[in-house]
Amino acid sequence: MSTTSTTTSHLPPAAAPVATPAKDRPAKNRILTGDRPTGPLHLGHYFGTLQNRVRLQNEGMDLFLVIPDYQVLTDRDVADRLTEHVEGLVLDYLAAGVDPSRATIFTHSAVPALNQLLLPFLSLVSVAELGRNPTVKDEIAHSRQAAVSGLMFTYPAHQAADILFCKADLVPVGKDQEPHLELTRTIARRFNERYGPVFPQPRTLLSEAPLLLGTDGTKMSKSRGNSIALRASSDDTARLIRGAKTDAVRRISYDPEGRPEVSNLVLLTALCQGRSPYEVAAELGDGGAARLKAVATEAVNAHLAPLRARRAEYAQDLSYVRGLLRAGNARANEVAERTLAEVREAMGSPS
Structure with a gap:
């Protein structure tokens, strides 16, 4: 049984915790994972990745949880109820056992240096490689857009930026996300070969249930x-x-x-x-x-x-949730600025 289902919880203090500086964190694996804010998390997320995240966090690993709000627009024309969905994701994380004193929860729209990595990363992959990505093909097939936007094809490179900005070396995902990790490794390897060693090549961590079907017999989504x-x-x-x-x-x-x-x-x-x-x-x-x-x-x-009881309890104090995001965004910005500085130096760009 998951440790997330055997304990009761109480609301934390109203003030958001201060993120622990990276230099004070244990020198173990850094984990990066997250979910697009397009609606509530479901059982596929829980057994596919959430349990792994909590386990890794409890083992002392440095956990980064990205809420990729820009990526909502990859398969739809507008980002409906974005603030509500972002806060809902944080509630789901907390309810599942994510500990904000040991994890960094952030939105990637609030981290400009992360998004600047997208441009050099796109220069390292071809249009054909992006188009062959099976997740991109699947998203296009189920797109809510009147026409497929160019952002759709940058999706894999943007995910690589999410992973590599903090130099994550382990990424818990479902089996359907493995192609994204392979492209991320390709981008990291090509950057290192062209400009010098900056990025690790992250490994994939699959859960015991990497893919649950939905009620209609297709992938739960x-x-x-x-x-x-x-x-x-x-x-x-x-x-x-x-x-x-x-x-x-x-x-x-x-x-x-x-x-x-x-x-x-x-x-x-x-x-x-x-x-x-x-x-x-x-x-x-x-x-x-x-x-x-x-x-x-x-x-x-x-x-x-x-x-569900923990989630309802946390939902009584959304100011705490917003404080968590501010603290997480602050730490993610510090990490991203350091990485971007390394990238600029490696590429010979003026600072």
């Missing part, structure tokens, strides 16, 4: 309306799981290749209960889809109940 939000009520969770796609075979089994939708609910139950999916399937036996959905609903609601 905020934009596809097939996800179960962490903040969803118990009743909404039950309704969504009741509507999840399964099959007509009464015997429950865990067979991700042959029975992906049924296996997805079995896996979700197992993750929430801290058990093997094969054990869950064997216990359900001939219970059929109705029994599977009832057990999955009970497991999800029980697992998320403490998280």
Whole structure:
């Protein structure tokens, strides 16, 4: 079971904590990860990366959490309810167990030096390489824009800037994000070869559940309306799981290749209960889809109940959330300015 679901929490003091200077942090791996502020985080995020983030933080690693608000515009014409979504992400992070005294939470629009890295990074990759990125292709296919913007093609390079500005060397992601990490490594390697050693080549850390399906049997995604939000009520969770796609075979089994939708609910139950999916399937036996959905609903609601309670508690004091962002933005700016200075020196640019 995740450590994020076994403890109760209380609201922290109203004043935002002061970010610990980088020189005072332990000399361990630096982690960079984050989520676009396009809506509430869901179970795919939680089991895909959030649990890993909290675990790494608790092991003493230097955790940077970027909220890439500029990137909201990659697949839509306008950024709707941006402030609400940014603050909602911070609430989800805190509820899941992210500790702001040990993590740096920031928005990349508030870090100008980070965004300046995009230009030299784009010079290191071809248009063809950007267009071949499978995540870009997927985003284009599901784009909400009247026409695909040029920003869409800069998306992978912008993610590389998010990762490399703080010289992250470990990035927890879902399996579908691996191509972005490969391009980030390519950019880091080409920069170092052309200008001298500045950037590490970050490694990918996959979770035990790198990809959960949505209720329609496709990838769980905020934009596809097939996800179960962490903040969803118990009743909404039950309704969504009741509507999840399964099959007509009464015997429950865990067979991700042959029975992906049924296996997805079995896996979700197992993750929430801290058990093997094969054990869950064997216990359900001939219970059929109705029994599977009832057990999955009970497991999800029980697992998320403490998280949802913590989130509601934090939501009572949004001034604390805003203070956290100010502190995180301040530290991210200090780190980005140092990196940009190194880049300028390596490239021979005037300071």
